[in-house]
Amino acid sequence: MRIIVTGGGTGGHIYPALAMVNEIKKHHPNAEVLYIGSERGLEKDIVKRADIPFVTIEISGFKRKLSLENLKTIVKFLKSVGKSKQYIKEFQPDVVIGTGGFVCGPVLYAASKLKIPTVVHEQNVIPGLTNKFLSNYVDLIAISFEGSKEYFKKAKRVVLTGNPRATEVVRADKTNGYKVLNITSDKKVILIFGGSRGAKAINQAFLEMLPKLNQYQNFHFVFVTGNVHYDLIQKEIQKYDSKLLKNIFVTPYLYNMPEILAITDLNISRAGASTLAEVTALGVPSILIPSPYVTNNHQEKNAKWLEEQGAAKMIKEQELSGDKLLDTIVEVMKNHQSYSQAAQNIGKPEAATKLLKEMETLIKKK
Numbered sequence: 001m002r003i004i005v006t007g008g009g010t011g012g013h014i015y016p017a018l019a020m021v022n023e024i025k026k027h028h029p030n031a032e033v034l035y036i037g038s039e040r041g042l043e044k045d046i047v048k049r050a051d052i053p054f055v056t057i058e059i060s061g062f063k064r065k066l067s068l069e070n071l072k073t074i075v076k077f078l079k080s081v082g083k084s085k086q087y088i089k090e091f092q093p094d095v096v097i098g099t100g101g102f103v104c105g106p107v108l109y110a111a112s113k114l115k116i117p118t119v120v121h122e123q124n125v126i127p128g129l130t131n132k133f134l135s136n137y138v139d140l141i142a143i144s145f146e147g148s149k150e151y152f153k154k155a156k157r158v159v160l161t162g163n164p165r166a167t168e169v170v171r172a173d174k175t176n177g178y179k180v181l182n183i184t185s186d187k188k189v190i191l192i193f194g195g196s197r198g199a200k201a202i203n204q205a206f207l208e209m210l211p212k213l214n215q216y217q218n219f220h221f222v223f224v225t226g227n228v229h230y231d232l233i234q235k236e237i238q239k240y241d242s243k244l245l246k247n248i249f250v251t252p253y254l255y256n257m258p259e260i261l262a263i264t265d266l267n268i269s270r271a272g273a274s275t276l277a278e279v280t281a282l283g284v285p286s287i288l289i290p291s292p293y294v295t296n297n298h299q300e301k302n303a304k305w306l307e308e309q310g311a312a313k314m315i316k317e318q319e320l321s322g323d324k325l326l327d328t329i330v331e332v333m334k335n336h337q338s339y340s341q342a343a344q345n346i347g348k349p350e351a352a353t354k355l356l357k358e359m360e361t362l363i364k365k366k
């Protein structure tokens with residue numbers, strides 16, 4: 001099997017793509033993969049580390065309002081379609097799959113024009129602009145939530161698969177997680193991170209809560225600051241004594257997130273769709289602080305849905321403080337079993353396997 005994968009910008013788009021690559025390689029060990037990303041997205045770093053052949057196109061996003069910038073974007077888009085066609089003709093894929101983000105636009109559009117089987121995966125309930133545009137051209141749209149169907153009325157075929165990253169995290173090795181943190185399994189692991197780029201407000205709340213953590217010696221905090229915030233946070237944290245800090249692991253980014261998630265008892269994060277697919281597949285309760293800076297406030301909708309299912313507690317960013325966060329942690333940990341069960345009830349750990357079957361069927365048909 002030969003496949004071209006694309007998707008990028010942030011981790012929420014990249015990791016589902018990589019999870020699909022792993023699933024394909026598990027079932028088709030001789031599969032050849034090419035990843036097409038953009039120079040500026042996180043994929044340049046993440047995909048290279050995964051040791052997958054990686055090439056780029058130049059692309060930027062359309063603004064929702066009319067602007068001169070959009071004209072430049074159209075020119076870039078057309079150039080990128082040309083470049084994508086070149087990559088596709090050279091590589092001769094059996095299928096092209098995209099997981100969202102601007103970079104998917106030209107690649108999947110080019111593939112559909114060249115009559116190569118095409119698949120788009122959507123992680124959110126409300127689709128991004130690129131995936132909506134592509135739904136007019138591609139052969140298959142795989143969705144993570146039933147509710148997305150209404151946004152893809154013109155698509156040839158829409159299938160509910162879930163998010164492939166869910167499959168990846170349930171297969172992760174717990175022993176490695178404990179080894180990385182250098183702790184034993186009797187500790188309660190609390191993971192704190194602000195999406196794939198970090199979040200200042202969440203970091204600030206953690207710093208406010210930090211002096212009070214002495215009384216919670218059975219908790220071990222994994223605090224992921226985001227690359228740009230790391231130096232500042234380190235400076236702040238070093239002010240505290242070593243007894244307090246021995247229960248805290250601070251890092252700018254986790255490249256081995258599945259192994260850490262596999263041993264996590266409570267997740268505190270933004271409400272990006274891939275993170276939510278991961279925690280529900282594993283039955284990990286969450287405290288969610290949705291990013292208010294995203295299109296259509298879609299993270300709040302994600303978080304609310306999990307809260308309604310009993311799998312999470314939501315704190316809006318404007319209500320977030322160290323005290324509020326600590327109180328919520330204590331409350332969720334007290335009722336851990338019920339949150340965990342509710343999370344597991346809505347998880348879709350078989351997502352990657354389902355999506356691979358759909359892709360195989362599509363290839364056979366063409």
Ligand SMILES: CC(=O)N[C@H]1[C@@H](OP(=O)(O)OP(=O)(O)OC[C@H]2O[C@@H](n3ccc(=O)[nH]c3=O)[C@H](O)[C@@H]2O)O[C@H](CO)[C@@H](O)[C@@H]1O
Nearest residue numbers: 010011012015123195196224253254257272273274275294
């Ligand atoms: C600001 C923004 O536009 N956010 C969007 C972006 O989120 P973003 O990429 O931040 O968030 P997601 O939660 O969906 O995904 C983050 C991914 O990165 C991984 N991770 C994160 C930190 C880390 O140190 N290591 C690591 O591996 C997580 O495990 C997860 O797989 O894409 C999501 C999926 O389309 C959307 O729902 C979000 O609204």
